[in-house]
Amino acid sequence: MSPPIARSRRGFWLRLVPTALAVCYLPLADQPGNPVDGWAWAFGLGAAALFAFGRRIPLTMVLCLAALLVVCDRIGTHADVVVILATFAALIDLALQRDRRWIAVGAIAAGVGLFANFVDVPLEPLQPPFFFVVTGVIASLLGAPILLGLHLKAARLATAQAQQRAIELEQRRESEKAMVRATERTAIARELHDIVVHHVASIVLRVGVARHLDPDADPETAAALDDVHATGTAALADLRRLVAVLRDPATIEEEAHAPLLDPADLPDLLHQAVARSRNAGLSLDARVDPTVARLDAVRGLALLRVVQEGLTNVLKHAGPRASATVTVEATADGAVRIHIADDGPAAAQRPPQGGHGLLGLRERIDLLGGRFDAGPAASGWRVQAVLPAAVTPAPLAAGSA
Incomplete structure (x- = not known):
């Protein structure tokens, strides 16, 4: 109540x-x-x-x-x-x-x-002393409730003013936070556009030129160049969409990644990530549950990033000639399990990781309330993650306030 x-x-x-x-x-x-x-x-x-x-x-x-x-x-x-x-x-x-x-x-x-x-x-006739006494008593009796009412009125007014000041202060804080976030997002968007997008566009252009200058290249080289060109083009498109989202003030209070992923496209995006790894020479067995298309945009993006980062690590550390398995399945309760394993060299033989890919995945999964684990397996390396089911707000009981 x-x-x-x-x-x-x-x-x-x-x-x-x-x-x-x-x-x-x-x-x-x-x-x-x-x-x-x-x-x-x-x-x-x-x-x-x-x-x-x-x-x-x-x-x-x-x-x-x-x-x-x-x-x-x-x-x-x-x-x-x-x-x-x-x-x-x-x-x-x-x-x-x-x-x-x-x-x-x-x-x-x-x-x-x-x-x-x-x-x-x-x-x-009333005598003056008696009249004044009675009048004073009546005035005292009437003054008490009136003074009490005026006191309650002043207290209510003070409470309303305090609440209004608190609301204005909170609005000011939210406005300042939104301004800071907008400034940060604009700075990030500027750096992405001026540095990252520029370099990725240069890579895509140079790969296209290389493919054009060597039309008689062997099929494996041509396939690798085509794959790099297609991957770079897709990354460039994603970066440009991300820059547009970061510069849009309407998305300050929203997840910046929401417009970047349509859950219905998630199975195709997962299969594209698998196909790119296979084109790079990785022997890959992939099983993707098609029902993941019903995930929301936030969990769907987390799933895609886990698979992409996991396969990137396999190519980086296990080598393009390694074998790997990718399993994405939805459970009966609405959760999603992700398992990626390879048979590459043992963890002790792998070079130390200098990136933040796995750390970023762990943070992303933790924010969703899921579980993430990455480490050496009996042979090679494995990545496991569980995305929890979406939380549906309980309906209010009838008559509840």
Whole structure:
């Protein structure tokens, strides 16, 4: 239950206090010589109902209760205690919701009602000392609920101002964070475009020139050059899309990689990665579950990067003549298991790794709540990863706040 709803329900029960007083007090006030008649019940429950449902009309409520005080005094019922309590509570509402002018009007009306109820007028002229004493008592009685209402009003205003300042501060912080992120993304995009994209474009151009200058090259060399050209062209297209995403302010609060992968294309992208490794001379047995096309973009990209980095490491460290297996399967609970193994030289015979590929994969999988493991196997090297099932938010229960 949210705090506003809790406060609303708590306020509703507090408005039933005069009703509870009427129900409890009037039977106790019933005496043999001075019975509680129907007028007492009508005025008592009427005043309680007026306070319970008159929150939106505080001035009208105070005026009606003041009139009830006069009527109760003229008729002589036992309901005056309930009406007086409801009047004091109504003055708190009036001080909370209205300005000083209407508070003064309500206080005067309530004062007249209390004066008529406390003093039998105009049976005899009031002596000045008695008049001032009664007036002071009534003013004190009326001042207490009004001051309480003004205090609650000031407290609410201070709380609202504090909340507004907190919201503005949080918005300012988010704006500053967005500005910093935008600056960083722009700097990264600039470096990618000016350095990485330039070099990759140069590689693609030079490979294309080499292929054109040697049209009679043996089939293996021609296939290798074609594969390098195709891979470089695809990398260049991805880099340009990434630069465009990094420079787009609309994607600052989104994952930068979301537009770079359509999950429906994931099986084909995995098969392309496998095909490139085979073209490089790697003997590769690959099994890819086609249901991975139903993955979301974030998990799909993580899966693709694990397979790409794993095969790159096989080519780098096990050699193009090694044998390897790639298995990508979806489990019944929606998770995805990835297993890449090769029969290359033992880990101790492999050169030390100076890159951050495996570290980046581990961080990517950890962010998704999965498991990642890479290390030597009985023969060669293995990479294992588990992508967890997507978390679906639980629906709110009916009637919950």
